[in-house]
Amino acid sequence: xxxxxxxxxxxxxxxxxxxxxxxxxxxxxxxxxxxxxxxxxxxxxxxxxxxxxxxxxxxxxxxxxxxxxxxxxxxxxxxxxxxxxxxxxxxxxxxxxxxxxxxxxxxxxxxxxxxxxxxxxxxxxxxxxxxxxxxxxxxxxxxxxxxxxxxxxxxxxxxxxxxxxxxxxxxxxxxxxxxxxxxxxxxxxxxxxxxxxxxxxxxxxxxxxxxxxxxxxxxxxxxxxxxxxxxxxxxxxxxxxxxxxxxxxxxxxxxxxxxxxxxxxxxxxxxxxxxxxxxxxxxxxxxxxxxxxxxxxxxxxxxxxxxxxxxxxxxxxxxxxxxxxxxxxxxxxxxxxxxxxxxxxxxxxxxxxxxxxxxxxxxxxxxxxxxxxxxxxxxxxxxxxxxxxxxxxxxxxxxxxxxxxxxxxxxxxxxxxxx
Ligand code: PLP
Numbered sequence: 001x002x003x004x005x006x007x008x009x010x011x012x013x014x015x016x017x018x019x020x021x022x023x024x025x026x027x028x029x030x031x032x033x034x035x036x037x038x039x040x041x042x043x044x045x046x047x048x049x050x051x052x053x054x055x056x057x058x059x060x061x062x063x064x065x066x067x068x069x070x071x072x073x074x075x076x077x078x079x080x081x082x083x084x085x086x087x088x089x090x091x092x093x094x095x096x097x098x099x100x101x102x103x104x105x106x107x108x109x110x111x112x113x114x115x116x117x118x119x120x121x122x123x124x125x126x127x128x129x130x131x132x133x134x135x136x137x138x139x140x141x142x143x144x145x146x147x148x149x150x151x152x153x154x155x156x157x158x159x160x161x162x163x164x165x166x167x168x169x170x171x172x173x174x175x176x177x178x179x180x181x182x183x184x185x186x187x188x189x190x191x192x193x194x195x196x197x198x199x200x201x202x203x204x205x206x207x208x209x210x211x212x213x214x215x216x217x218x219x220x221x222x223x224x225x226x227x228x229x230x231x232x233x234x235x236x237x238x239x240x241x242x243x244x245x246x247x248x249x250x251x252x253x254x255x256x257x258x259x260x261x262x263x264x265x266x267x268x269x270x271x272x273x274x275x276x277x278x279x280x281x282x283x284x285x286x287x288x289x290x291x292x293x294x295x296x297x298x299x300x301x302x303x304x305x306x307x308x309x310x311x312x313x314x315x316x317x318x319x320x321x322x323x324x325x326x327x328x329x330x331x332x333x334x335x336x337x338x339x340x341x342x343x344x345x346x347x348x349x350x351x352x353x354x355x356x357x358x359x360x361x362x363x364x365x366x367x368x369x370x371x372x373x374x375x376x377x378x379x380x381x382x383x384x385x386x387x388x389x390x391x392x393x394x395x396x397x398x399x400x401x402x403x404x405x406x407x408x409x410x411x412x413x414x415x416x417x418x419x
Pocket of ligand 1: 044045105106107108109136138139184186187188213215216236237238377
């Protein structure tokens with residue numbers, strides 16, 4: 001039932017890969033929208049799924065469906081084996097141990113798990129949590145909830161005008177009261193790629209626990225969590241060709257081992273008596289209830305499929321699309337790009353003077369072009385830029401240079417209508 005790897009084996013280079021045949025494996029990209037070919041430029045929001053992932057989910061549901069870790073019957077065994085195989089594949093994909101990988105519904109769940117199981121029992125008045133200006137709400141709000149309950153304070157690392165982290169400023173914030181530093185590997189608005197290793201090294205020197213939000217990194221570049229030096233790493237499946245409601249949290253074993261459960265229920269226990277319950281070891285301790293079995297199996301298939309394609313190829317392809325799109329967008333009169341970090345992923349937030357982002361996105365949609373408009377779940381970043389909304393075109397390896405041209409042509413056209 002595993003996803004069938006396509007013809008590439010991860011050894012080809014980006015230049016020799018037939019990207020059209022890769023794209024052809026994504027059925028939804030054949031769609032037409034408002035009578036025009038779909039140009040899907042919203043992969044930072046959610047990514048599209050190759051047939052191999054769709055097949056892995058439906059094969060499980062059609063032939064093997066049963067609950068995991070409970071039944072001794074044949075289907076129960078098959079389901080458990082497939083679910084645990086997905087954990088193994090994901091662990092290999094991210095270079096971590098499988099018993100340190102908690103499967104959950106995605107980054108939001110993963111960050112809340114760290115907030116409520118690691119931070120809530122430990123933090124006290126006077127402690128501090130450091131976040132950065134570029135965080136997604138999923139990496140802000142859980143910490144605020146914990147700060148309110150513990151009396152800890154939140155400090156914010158600011159950005160340079162280019163949208164990079166001001167590292168000197170960050171180091172100054174890392175004072176002895178700081179217990180935890182949570183930051184994005186890659187910004188979902190600016191595309192900025194943060195120097196995770198350097199940041200984690202500085203934090204570790206000061207005994208500060210690091211939590212990395214890998215939502216926008218894992219789908220787009222090789223990520224070797226073991227080499228990053230962080231303590232927790234969260235990721236989400238639906239942005240990396242996997243189904244929605246999937247993802248995981250990697251945590252250092254010694255930290256996971258000390259953490260109380262986040263949710264209580266089946267699977268996370270060893271023995272339950274009314275007098276008290278003995279909890280399971282990690283990762284099961286944090287996987288209460290019936291998980292998204294078919295979804296996580298689909299995510300395992302996605303990791304296998306991406307490994308076969310090669311994440312360095314994915315990164316190279318998307319970098320080319322980013323470079324081409326950035327140059328072409330700047331030919332549109334009045335267009336401003338937010339974020340010009342030296343190391344940047346294929347996310348371009350932009351605005352056109354005198355045009356509201358939602359109007360722009362609505363008219364682009366009529367041309368078949370899907371971009372996101374709004375605040376991108378990053379209100380504090382938008383406040384810092386002093387704008388109420390931007391449009392965001394986010395690319396994946398399945399996009400084409402012709403789609404970049406289509407976006408730019410549509411922007412020229414739409415701008416003439418609106419300005
Ligand atoms: N963090 C970042 C940087 C994101 O881009 C997103 C999704 O947009 C999230 C967290 C939340 O991910 P999910 O909604 O899959 O939990």
